Amino acid sequence: MIQHLVDGILVGSFLSLGAIGLTMVMHMLRFANFSHAELLSIGAYGALVFDRLFEELFPVLGSAVGPLSMTWALVLSIVLSMILTGLSAVVIDRLVFQRVRQKGEELSMVFASFGMALIIRNVIGLIFGLSGELYSQDIVFALVLSRDPLLLVKPDQVFVLLAALVIMFVLHLVLSRTTFGFSLRAVAENPALAQVHGVNLKRIVTAVWLIGGGLGAVAGVFYGLSYQLTPVMGRDLVLPIFAATIVGGIGSVYGAVLGGFIVGIASNLALVVLPSGYSPSVPFLMILAVLLIRPNGLFGEARA
């Protein structure tokens, strides 16, 4: 039980990171982006490529960081992959979403994102093969935190949780303390009014994609560290991430953080009562529950 709870918190850390970007895009551009989880795949595979490259070029970087399975090369790769993924998100927006947006149909955007998800996922499968990949073949033993009840935690998982919390805190500071953060929130509230006050809408949209892609990349790498990289990881992550945004309330960054942890914990606790085969259904049950009890989520506000 307590093991499920701890595992859930760890899963929640990368779900939250993914959900933050998604909720921002859904709020600003007003569409459910079904290809958001593919940004996590791009980030995870991008980091894999950089990681292999660094280890070939600078074997020094191949040493592990402290007790973790991740190497210094992977740490650097995460940063590069964040940039790469952020830029990919911007490029995808320019190539597809922006042009669909200008034609004016909100639901066509949802539709286009369905198509993009299918394309990205399968292109990744073509490039990297359909079988799973790991960042490191080394086996890192889990720490036994307690024997009764048995509680095992891998050092990587602790790092993932701490890093996710730090990133969220930085994002909180940016959103609540900087001019940029204010303009971001202004656009989300009322794009027309924000523009009247001199906010460059295009720049803000670009920034949202960069942030969403960057956080998505981290989430993807953390997912890869916890399980393994597969081309279909986006397909498996898209519903939990949507569930996190809906639980938290669409548009609320803090809601997305909380929603991610709630969905992560609930999915793992559900294993106590449900056979593990059913775990892909849990996020959907959570969505239904939220829609029944509190349709706008924990922190969301009604908006047409």
Place this chain on the structure above:
Amino acid sequence: MMGVVSYLVFFTTVASILAIAVLGLNLQWGNTGLFNGGVVASFGAGAYGTLILGSPAQAGHLGGFDLFYPLALAGGMVFAGILAWVVGKLTLRLRHDYLAIATFGVAVTFENVMRNATAVTGGAQGIRGFERPLRDALGDGFTYNLVFLVSVLVVLVLVYVFLQRLTVSPFGRLLRAIREDEIAARSLGKSPDGIRLTAFVTGSVIIGLAGGLYGTFYAFVSPQDVLPILTFQIWAMLIVGGAGNARGAMAGAFVIWGAWTFSGWALSRFAPVEAQLYTGSMQFILIGLVIVGMLLWRPQGLFPERLVVSQPGKSRERT
């Protein structure tokens, strides 16, 4: 020669069944503007419902009702309708993308449950032991397939006529009114939520009918038949054909199903052996490109919606 003909019969049967599903989706998206991201759930509900109700007792999954075939088919449609009603009831009054997410979630969950609830659905092995109707009279060969094709075409025409009637009826006018301007419709005393729910459930029942026919045709259904790609294929058919135009939607079904079958054949025939494993991925990319490309360059589809004037002569056609 006979091989070609019997293949054509087979191809046309599947394409026509999918065309029925596209017509159902067209009612939801084309006429009402509802995004159904889980077409495959309605389709699967129809198929599973029909086969479970219509099959004799079989070890390993729920069954033994052995209902008269039309009743079983109707049962499958009801099953699809109930599923749609639950989802629609919960989401249609909310922001429009909730419906997209919830329907997508239903599809994922449906496949997941079909795969795991072995006692009811046979799990990964699917529903076996279904007897196709009239098999005793017609046998299993070409004659049967030909008769089945004709029946599917009759159903397709009936669905088409029903939907055409519906779109020119006051109800169809109301659907378009809500799609174009919900506030205006509301100010005229119409209740958009109820109307939308009706349209959503009706569309899903039609998709369920297609699923039931599909299950009947193969006399088998398993979780492999309710994978998300089917949703994408049916969507591609609608967008290629032109949302809002029923005849275009049917043409789209044949175009996309033809392209899908042909690309699968061509890839397995001409692609190098080491690439064979990836034919699925390449076909999926093609479907994705069709969807995105159509949205970018020809969002109205190959056969755009013609504006229906319900009372010709009295109202001027809008531009």
